Structure formats: structure tokens, C-alpha cells
Amino acid sequence: MDKIAVKVDDLTVAYNYKPVLWDIDLEIPEGVLMAIVGPNGAGKSTLIKSILGILKPIAGSVTIYGKSYEKQRKLVAYVPQKGSVDWDFPTTALDVVMMGTYGSLGWIKRPGQKEKKSALEALEKVGMLAFKSRQISQLSGGQQQRIFLARALVQNASIYFMDEPFQGVDATTEIAIINILKELRKAGKTVIVVHHDLQTVPEYFDWVTFLNVKKIATGPVKDIFNDDNLTKTYGINYQVSIQE
């Protein structure tokens, strides 16, 4: 197997002493496009947030290419759930994308022409250049998600974490986003996506992790995306037809 991009060891996370993730061991190889699937409350977002140091686990550790997240921040880009921010915030699409460059700038230093140029390039890549000066509340749900994707692209990272990037977007945007994700994988990046729509897993992803508080299974979609694992994860007799 290739290099391991993300390694999670014995990770346990609790809210008010109630575990939402229990003893997770996970190895994500470099260069996969991976879906994290599981029912509501399975801890999918929590897993991503714990890997990124946004939530503090009560036990376990996470490494990115063998080192702690704090040391590898610049290798990682994160797209939060669209609903987690206030879209009435007084700012423009371009400005939101520029925020992706803040990490490499560090404290105090301000973004300049170079940062603006890469933000404009990212906007073009997601087909949103024409909207660069638009106030973000004036964008549709799909457009807002594209802006978030552009913000992650601008970070020029090796590993991308995305929390439900397809939620509330139109079909065109969904295809545009998945094409960009596939391009990233082609360029050797690792992409990890919290995903809801089980039907599209075989079509979009090559790697999958089943999660329901505990890790159920992880591996290549063609090997482990089956009724057995789905039933273990969702607790009911789950049947999806997998296209060959």
C-alpha cells in the first residue's frame, strides 16, 4: 500500500461524557477519494473536526503524514458544512475565497496581490469568477458551496476534508464539484468527504468508511461497499444495487 496520509489511533470523542466516537482506528492512504457514510448522529462531522483539532478528543491521537496536525496544518484544507456560517455576513465571494490564504500567511500578515491572484484563479476553476464581487447572501446554495470549494482549493493542500459538500446544491453544481474532486485525486491529493447519498457512493468515490459511533469498515468501494456493511452501519436491512 502507498503512503498513509491520515492515521487515527484509538480516537474517542465525547460530548458531556457521552461518547459520539468510540475507539476509532483509521488509516487513509494517500491519493484516495473517500466517502465517510453513516446514519445521522454517527459522528461523521465529529470525526473530521477531531482530526482537524477543532474538537478535543478524550483519548487517542491523529497524525497527518506521521506528524501532529498542528505541525502539518498547511497540508490540510477544510470545507465546513455550508449551514455552519452566517451567509448574511458583510463580505463578498472573493473575500471568502481569500480567507483560504490566511493559513499560509499566519498571524498579523495581510493578504496581498499574490493571494488575490490565486483566489481569482480558484474562483475561475469553480465557475464563479463572474460573481466575485457579489455579496455572499445573494448567492444560491449551490454557488455558496462552490465558493467554499474555491476557498479550499486556494489553500493548495495535500489533503482535503469536506463536510457534506453536496447538501442543498443543484444537480449541475453537484457534477461540477465531483469533477473537481476527481481532478484533485488525479493530481495525487487525498480527498475525504462526509457523504449522505448512498446511491452515488460507487460512482463518485474509490474508498469508503462506514461509521456509526464505532468504525464499521474501511477500504476500497469495490471490496466493502455491500449490503452486509450497510446493514451493520444503518441497523436495518439495507439494500442498494451496486452497478458493475
Added chain:
Amino acid sequence: MNSAQIEIQLIASLVAIACAIPGTFLVLRKMAMISDAISHAILPGIVIGFFVTQDLNSPVLILLAALTGIITVVLVEYIQKTGLVKEDTAIGLVFPALFSIGVILIAKNANDVHLDVDAVLLGELAFAPFDRLLIGGTDVGPKSLWVIGSILLVTISLLILFFKELKVSTFDTGLSASLGFSPAIIHYGLMSVSSVTTVGAFDAVGAILVVALMIAPAASAYLLTTDLKKMLALAISFGVFSAVFGYWVAHWLDASIAGSITTMLGIVFLLVYLFAPSKGIIAVMYRERQQRTEVSLLTFLLHLKNHEELEERHVNHLYEHINWQKVRARSVLDLAQKNNMILIEKNIVSLTKKGNEFTSKAIDYIITNEDSQIEDMKDDFFLFRG
């Protein structure tokens, strides 16, 4: 204008600027009420600080009192984290408790403390010029001017240095944390600045006006702009305008300065609330009316498109068929005619080429709901402008 008047206006303006800066971020973070909590809860800090230093403008007193502000925030967050009560309830529990301790301390020591409850609530801006700062025997101006001036200088420096960090952590906490800009550090930094500003402004304008100066200018600015820097600039302008104008209103009416400034802040907000170009009440009402008319127009055009029969398209039958009142039907008919979308011949209405195309396009959009098609429609139509 005598020098005391100039000094009062200068102090009021500096207080307004110092309040508008943290206030803008409090409003954007939906934490307006925390400024109310801080402004009341610092009272025991001020009283105890006064026992220790015997000087209302001492930096030690300001830091002691600001510490009470931080304690308030910590207590509110602690109570809220237990999950037993919500944030607003936690605020409502913490600050009256601390404020009442302050009130009791003042009452118990009323004889030796140069503080009373009226001054605490409304400030003593009119007396500010009497308390002078002497350096080597030379009078360099009122003490409160120097106090608020120093606080403002620190606030502006922090704003310039950490503007980017404040912006990203206010807009997107998750991203901010993942990029390494600890939201907790920025949060407590903002709380500290708010607390220090509140204490510095307290002596001049009191516990109630401080809240108004933090929230009202920022709330007014929020309705007028979609740019954070412009929002800050507008909030500062509204604050200074209200401070200066409020002072003169107080002068003409021979009334409380603090009360007049607060009233001005309220009037400014009311005017913006009514007349703001896109978010104001009048603009919103106009837009809704326009959208209603457009929906009617579209319904009417669609009716024409779907019905070839002459009787369905006879002017007099329209009222019955679409089930509209005459006035409304008339105005829709006029609107369609004005835009060359329909033709009326011998009382029979028919779509023109333009009307036909327009209807197809609109229906297409409504059915597919695709972003790409909506863009050029937005220019013609309120209906599609979100």
C-alpha cells in the same frame, strides 16, 4: 463654543469610536447582549477598584473592572455549557447578580465613595472637564479624555493588526480553528477589549449608554453595507454624529447629555431601518409589492399562452377566468401592454413575440430552477432576485 464644550464633545466622540469598533464584531457575532452584561457586571469591579486606588481614572481600576467583565463572560459561558439553561438566561442570571453587589457596595459606603447610582447608570459627561490631568503642574486636559484616548489607541492598533483574524473567526469558526487562528483566543481578546472600553467609557456615559454606543451604530451600519470595512467606518460615523449632535440637543433642551446621545442613536437607527436602500422596511415593502405584481403578470401571460380559445382571451372574461378583481386585472393588463408583451385587438388579448419568449423563459426557470438561467432574468425581474 467654550473649551469645556469642545472637551465634552471630544470625549463623547472618542467614546463613540472606541465603542463602535468592538460593537461591530459583537453584532456580527450575535453577542449584542453580552455588552449589556459586561457594562452592568463591571460595577463591583469599579467600586472595589475605587476602594483600592481612590481614583476613578486610575489604570489599575480600569484593569480590575475589566477583569470583572471577563469573569462575567466566563460565568455566562460556564452556566450555558452545563446545558441546563440557554445563553440569554445565563446572561440574565449573571449580570444582575454582579450589578447588585456593586449597588450594595456603593450604598454601604455612600459617604466615602464619590459615586452614586445615577452617575453609574447615566454617566457624568457634563462634569468630565472638571477632573484635569496635571503633568509637572501643567494642565494637559481632562483625565477622561486621556483615558478613553489611550484605550482607543490600543483598540485601533489591535483592529489593524488582527483584522484578518477577527474577520475569519467571526465568519467561520471552524475554518479559523483549522487554520490555526484559535477562536478562543480571538473571542477572549474581543471580550477584553469590550470590557476595557466599557470601563473607560463608563465614567463618561454610564452603563446604559455604553450598550447603546456599542450596538446601535453597528446595527445601523449593518443595514447599509455588505462590506465589513465600510460597516466599521459607518458605525464609527454614526457614533460620532450621534455623540456630537446629541450633545447639542442636550444643550438646547437643557437635558441629560447621555440621554440625548442615546436618543440620537435611536433616531439614526430608525431612519436607517426605514430608508436603507435594500434592507430598509420601505425598500422591502416596495420589493414585495413589485414581486406580487410580477407573479400576477406571469400568471396572466401563462393563461394566454395556454389558451387558444377566443372566449378565454376576451378582455371582459379575464376577470372571471383568472378570478381577479377589476382593479388588479387592469393594472396587470396595463403592465403587460406597457412592456409590449400583449396585443389587444377587438377586445381579444394575445401574446406578442416578446411576451411569448418571456413567458417560456420564466416558466423554464421556475421548472428547472437552474442558476445559469436566472442570471439575466434578475435584471428584468424583482421576482428572481432572491
